[in-house]
Amino acid sequence: MTHRTHTQDTPRDAADAAARNRRFGRLPERIRAEDTVETKPATRPDPARDTYHADEWLIRYCG
Known part of the structure; x- marks a missing residue:
């Protein structure tokens, strides 16, 4: 398993981040x-x- 840091973001990661920011940014x-x-x-x-x-109670329970 490889570990990616922010310096190795792909364009797909940037697009996903932009979509999240538009939806949840405010x-x-x-x-x-x-x-x-x-x-x-x-x-x-x-x-x-x-x-x-x-x-x-008589009417309700005994009737």
């Missing part, structure tokens, strides 16, 4: 913190949906 665009948060308006509680039923 960082992606910065994302602002405001763009990473989604906000939704709050809704009013629905009494029909949020009522507490003390015997609900």
Whole structure:
């Protein structure tokens, strides 16, 4: 096995390095913190949906 150093690069190596530099040579665009948060308006509680039923476990497990 031979060991190549940078002084022995072939034209193919230089072309591969140029392609890598074009693809990965700079960082992606910065994302602002405001763009990473989604906000939704709050809704009013629905009494029909949020009522507490003390015997609900009976309906779920014994019915």
